[in-house]
Amino acid sequence: MITAVEKATILIEALPYIKKFHGKTIVVKYGGNAMINEELKSAVINDLILMQLVGMHPIIVHGGGPEINDLLDRLQIEPHFINGLRVTDDATMKVVEMVLIGKVNTDIVSHINKNGGRAVGLSGKDDNLLYCHPIEREFDLGFVGEVEKVNKGLLLSVMNDGYIPVIAPVGVGEGGQSYNVNADYAASKIAAALGAEKLVLLTNVKGLYASVDDKERILSEISGEEAAKMIAEGVIVGGMIPKVKCCLEALEGGVTSTHIIDGRQEHSILLELLTNEGIGTMVTQ
Numbered sequence: 078m079i080t081a082v083e084k085a086t087i088l089i090e091a092l093p094y095i096k097k098f099h100g101k102t103i104v105v106k107y108g109g110n111a112m113i114n115e116e117l118k119s120a121v122i123n124d125l126i127l128m129q130l131v132g133m134h135p136i137i138v139h140g141g142g143p144e145i146n147d148l149l150d151r152l153q154i155e156p157h158f159i160n161g162l163r164v165t166d167d168a169t170m171k172v173v174e175m176v177l178i179g180k181v182n183t184d185i186v187s188h189i190n191k192n193g194g195r196a197v198g199l200s201g202k203d204d205n206l207l208y209c210h211p212i213e214r215e216f217d218l219g220f221v222g223e224v225e226k227v228n229k230g231l232l233l234s235v236m237n238d239g240y241i242p243v244i245a246p247v248g249v250g251e252g253g254q255s256y257n258v259n260a261d262y263a264a265s266k267i268a269a270a271l272g273a274e275k276l277v278l279l280t281n282v283k284g285l286y287a288s289v290d291d292k293e294r295i296l297s298e299i300s301g302e303e304a305a306k307m308i309a310e311g312v313i314v315g316g317m318i319p320k321v322k323c324c325l326e327a328l329e330g331g332v333t334s335t336h337i338i339d340g341r342q343e344h345s346i347l348l349e350l351l352t353n354e355g356i357g358t359m360v361t362q
Contacts (some may be wrong), residue, residue: 269330
């Protein structure tokens with residue numbers, strides 16, 4: 078059982094970090110197990126509320142892949158993926174909107190508000206928050222969007238009024254066409270547009286490994302240059318490549334630091350931001 082003195086010591090350790098990040102924008106991509114497990118979901122929500130109460134400006138960009146797959150299955154629409162990207166035809170796009178905007182987004186907002194925070198749900202379609210064009214690939218992905226412009230004025234207005242923006246990554250393009258946007262990529266673009274202090278990606282891995290064969294040693298901090306070299310040398314592989322590339326894009330866009338952390342660890346956001354040890358991997362400029 079932790080004593081009152083130990084609790085006070087923990088708070089004092091966090092004080093320099095609270096002071097450092099007071100008034101700073103922290104963009105959190107929320108996904109993976111942290112969205113499915115109820116205990117982890119509660120921990121993430123409380124982390125975000127605490128961040129807001131001590132003067133930080135958290136922004137949440139969420140995914141929702143499992144929920145989309147579940148509804149597609151019930152509607153007997155077979156999902157298709159190419160290189161990790163969901164092929165999005167008209168029927169799939171309607172499901173993506175229903176799930177991300179109508180279910181997942183409202184659920185997160187409700188959890189924040191009922192636990193004492195203040196949140197507003199947004200999608201990339203609100204006031205052209207995420208203006209997109211079709212992503213360019215050698216294969217047709219349908220209505221998968223690449224973010225062309227972020228309407229940061231809307232986000233600043235919401236934050237200045239004391240709310241946490243909770244963003245569903247559904248963008249809009251020419252003629253009002255809806256686009257499915259990868260949540261990591263959307264979070265990276267939003268962080269860069271706002272000149273955020275940090276971009277935090279919640280994942281189902283502990284961080285970046287020192288080598289392909291060494292699954293025990295996690296790199297606590299690397300530079301963007303080192304991360305790019307690790308991709309080129311095949312040290313970073315598979316699904317981590319697009320996540321690291323999102324980090325590199327955010328850094329190039331002016332974000333101070335980016336973090337790949339294990340969302341399966343309770344209170345992982347606070348452990349990374351407010352403790353000396355941290356958790357996961359920080360990729361810096």
